[in-house]
Amino acid sequence: MLYPEMNVSRALIDLSGIWExxxxxxxxxxxxxxxxxxxxxxxxxxxxxxxxxxEGTQFRDHYGWAVYQKKLEIPVMLKKERVVLxxxxxxxxxxxxxxxxxxxxxxxxxxxxxxxxxxxLEEENLLCxxxxxxxxxxxxxxxxxxxxxxxxxxxxxxxSVRNMKARPQNLPNFDFFNYAGIHRPVKLYTxxxxxxxxxxxxxxxxGTDGIVQYQIDCEGSGDLHVEIYDEAGQKVCEGFEPEGTxxxxxxxxxxxGNAYLYQACVTFGxxxxxxxxxxxxxxxxxxxxxxNNKPFYFKGFGKHEDSAVHGRGLDEALNVKDxxxxxxxxxNSFRTSHYPYSEEMMNLCDREGIVVIDETPAVGLNxxxxxxxxxxxxxxxxxxxxxxxxxxxxxxxxxxxxxWSIANEPDxxxxxxxxxxxxxxxxxxxxxxxPQDRPVTLVICQNDYIRDLVAPAMDVxxxxxxxxxxxxxxxxxxxxxxxxxxxxYWAELGKPAMITEYGADTxxxxxxxxxxxxxxxYQMEYYRAMNAVxxxxxxxxxxxxxxxxxxxxxxGVMRVDGNKKGLxxxxxxxxxxxxxxxxxxxxxxxxxxxx
Ligand code: BDP
Numbered sequence: 314m315l316y317p318e319m320n321v322s323r324a325l326i327d328l329s330g331i332w333e334x335x336x337x338x339x340x341x342x343x344x345x346x347x348x349x350x351x352x353x354x355x356x357x358x359x360x361x362x363x364x365x366x367x368e369g370t371q372f373r374d375h376y377g378w379a380v381y382q383k384k385l386e387i388p389v390m391l392k393k394e395r396v397v398l399x400x401x402x403x404x405x406x407x408x409x410x411x412x413x414x415x416x417x418x419x420x421x422x423x424x425x426x427x428x429x430x431x432x433x434l435e436e437e438n439l440l441c442x443x444x445x446x447x448x449x450x451x452x453x454x455x456x457x458x459x460x461x462x463x464x465x466x467x468x469x470x471x472x473s474v475r476n477m478k479a480r481p482q483n484l485p486n487f488d489f490f491n492y493a494g495i496h497r498p499v500k501l502y503t504x505x506x507x508x509x510x511x512x513x514x515x516x517x518x519x520g521t522d523g524i525v526q527y528q529i530d531c532e533g534s535g536d537l538h539v540e541i542y543d544e545a546g547q548k549v550c551e552g553f554e555p556e557g558t559x560x561x562x563x564x565x566x567x568x569x570g571n572a573y574l575y576q577a578c579v580t581f582g583x584x585x586x587x588x589x590x591x592x593x594x595x596x597x598x599x600x601x602x603x604x605n606n607k608p609f610y611f612k613g614f615g616k617h618e619d620s621a622v623h624g625r626g627l628d629e630a631l632n633v634k635d636x637x638x639x640x641x642x643x644x645n646s647f648r649t650s651h652y653p654y655s656e657e658m659m660n661l662c663d664r665e666g667i668v669v670i671d672e673t674p675a676v677g678l679n680x681x682x683x684x685x686x687x688x689x690x691x692x693x694x695x696x697x698x699x700x701x702x703x704x705x706x707x708x709x710x711x712x713x714x715x716x717w718s719i720a721n722e723p724d725x726x727x728x729x730x731x732x733x734x735x736x737x738x739x740x741x742x743x744x745x746x747x748p749q750d751r752p753v754t755l756v757i758c759q760n761d762y763i764r765d766l767v768a769p770a771m772d773v774x775x776x777x778x779x780x781x782x783x784x785x786x787x788x789x790x791x792x793x794x795x796x797x798x799x800x801x802y803w804a805e806l807g808k809p810a811m812i813t814e815y816g817a818d819t820x821x822x823x824x825x826x827x828x829x830x831x832x833x834x835y836q837m838e839y840y841r842a843m844n845a846v847x848x849x850x851x852x853x854x855x856x857x858x859x860x861x862x863x864x865x866x867x868x869g870v871m872r873v874d875g876n877k878k879g880l881x882x883x884x885x886x887x888x889x890x891x892x893x894x895x896x897x898x899x900x901x902x903x904x905x906x907x908x
Contacts (some may be wrong), residue, residue: 315586323584324502326500332382333382333383335355342443347410350382350384360499361495364494376447376481377446377447379446383440399499401627402496407443412433412439414433420452420699423652423654446483447483450692453700458484489864489865496618497626497657507531507534507584508531509529510530512579515749527558529579534582539553539577549562561592568593569604572663574591577589604668610906610907612855612903613857617864618652634885635862636667639667647670647857650814656707668715673700673717673720697719717743717747717751721756724758726760762776773808773809777812778799780843792839808852816858821888851907851908862885
C-alpha cells in the first residue's frame with residue numbers, strides 16, 4: 314500500500330486538527346450521529362488517543378464506541394479526480410460514514426486503510442468515524458473475556474459489587490495502556506482515474522552494483538516509465554515495463570547508521586509517484602544475521618508509541634527525539650513492540666539508518682495460569698493472517714525493516730503442538746508475503762523452553778528474559794548462572810539468537826549504594842550482569858533491552874504509574890543505565906562484533 318504523497322499529479326490534504334467527539338455506548342451509537350452534527354460535542358485533537366486529552370474516568374476507562382465528526386467541503390477542482398480518504402490507523406476498530414452512508418469498516422488498530430469517496434460526495438459533507446476500543450479473544454492485541462476477572466471471589470455479595478462485576482470493561486491481556494482513537498493522520502488524496510496502485514522493490518547486490526527488481530501495479534491504461542535517481546538527483550537507470558530488473562552501477566548501499574536512499578520515480582499516464590528505497594540485503598547464515606553480507610549486531614530496545622497527553626497518537630517531534638537519543642546511545646535498532654508503528658516513523662528510520670524488527674499486534678496469546686482450554690479459545694487466526702499480510706504490504710519496501718516478528722510472547726510451551734500448528738503456517742505466510750523474503754521470527758517468553766517447538770522453527774530465536782527481575786529478582790548472581798545455563802541450550806540449536814527484552818523496573822531518582830530492586834544502580838548492575846553472559850555467546854546476534862522509555866499501562870498493583878523499565882523516563886530523561894549503555898554500545902561495532 315502506497316504512503317500518500319503530494320506531487321504534480323496528486324493533491325494531498327491532511328485532516329489533522331480539532332474534531333467533534335462524543336463517547337458512545339459499548340454496544341453502539343445513535344444512528345443519527347452518522348448524519349447530523351452533534352448538538353453538544355467535545356473537542357478532541359486528531360491524531361491522538363482520546364483517553365488523556367480530557368479529565369475523568371469516563372475518558373480514561375471508556376469501553377466501546379466513541380464517535381468523531383468532521384465537516385468537509387472538497388474543492389471542486391479536486392472532485393474531477395479520484396478522491397481517496399485514508400486513515401493511518403484507528404484503534405481498535407472503525408466504521409466510517411460519509412453523509413450517513415457506511416463507506417468502510419476496518420478491524421485492527423495499527424495499520425492503514427482507505428476508501429474511494431467520489432460516489433458519496435456532496436457539496437457539504439459530514440464525515441463520521443466510529444471507533445471501538447474493545448479487546449477480546451478475537452482481537453489483536455488480546456483482551457480477556459472473563460468479565461471482571463480481577464475481582465476476588467471472596468468479595469461480599471452486595472449489590473454494588475455485583476454491579477461493578479457486571480459492568481463491561483476492557484481487560485487487556487497485555488502490558489500497555491489500551492489507548493484508543495484516531496491515532497495517525499487522516500488524509501484525503503487524489504489520483505487521476507488511471508493510477509499507480511502499488512510499487513514493489515526488491516534490491517540486491519552484485520559486486521559493486523545494485524540490482525533493482527521492481528513491479529508496478531496500475532489501474533487502467535497508460536504509458537509507464539520508471540526512473541531511478543540517486544541522492545545527488547542524478548538519473549542512474551530507467552525502465553519502461555511494469556516489471557523488470559534494473560542495474561545501478563557502483564551503488565551506494567543502505568547501511569545501519571549510514572542510510573542512502575534512491576528514488577524510483579514512476580509515471581503512468583497522467584499519474585506519478587516516487588517510491589524511495591535502499592540497496593541492502595538481509596540474510597541469515599548459520600548463527601549470523603547478515604546485512605549487506607556482513608554479520609550485524611542488534612543494539613537497541615523494545616519501544617512503545619506512548620507519550621503524555623498524545624497517548625499512542627503520532628508525535629513526529631517525539632519520533633525525531635527518540636532517534637536522536639538512539640544515536641546518542643550508539644544504538645542501531647529497535648523492535649516495534651507490540652504492533653506496527655506509524656508509517657512516519659518507518660520513513661524516518663529509512664532516512665536515519667535505524668534497523669527495525671517489525672512486529673504484528675499479536676500480543677497476549679497466552680492462557681493464564683489455570684486455563685485448560687488453551688489455543689482453542691482464541692478466535693484470531695484469520696485476523697492474524699490479515700495483519701501479517703497488511704503489515705508486510707505496507708512495509709515491504711522499507712530498507713530499515715530487516716525482520717518480521719509475527720507475535721510477542723504467545724504461550725508456546727503449555728500446548729507445544731497446538732502452538733506449532735497455529736504459528737508455523739503464519740511463519741510460512743509471512744515468508745510468502747514478503748517479496749524481499751526477510752527473516753521471520755516470533756518472540757518467546759520465559760517458560761519451559763525445552764518444550765517449545767515454535768522458536769526452533771523460526772529463522773532467528775528471539776527471547777524475552779527476566780532473570781534478575783520476575784525470576785530470582787534481586788539476586789543477580791543466581792540470575793546470571795541461570796541465564797548462562799539456559800544459553801547452553803540455545804547454543805546447541807545452531808541458529809542465531811537475540812534477547813528482545815530484558816529489564817528491571819527503575820524509579821528515576823531512586824538510588825542506593827548497594828543495588829536494590831527499583832533503584833537506578835540495580836538497573837545498571839542488572840544489565841552489566843546479563844550483558845556479561847551475552848558477550849560469552851557467539852550465537853547471540855543482538856541485545857534489545859526493555860524498554861526504551863517508561864510507558865503507560867493499566868492500573869494495578871504491579872505498576873506504579875506505568876511500567877518503569879525505561880532507559881529513559883517517559884519525558885525522555887536518561888536514567889543511570891542509559892550512560893552505561895552509551896559507553897558499552899560505543900565500543901560494540903554494528904558489524905563483526907560476534908565473529
Ligand atoms: C514482557 C512483555 C512486555 C512487558 C514486559 C514487562 O512482552 O510487554 O511490558 O514483559 O513486564 O512479558 O515489563
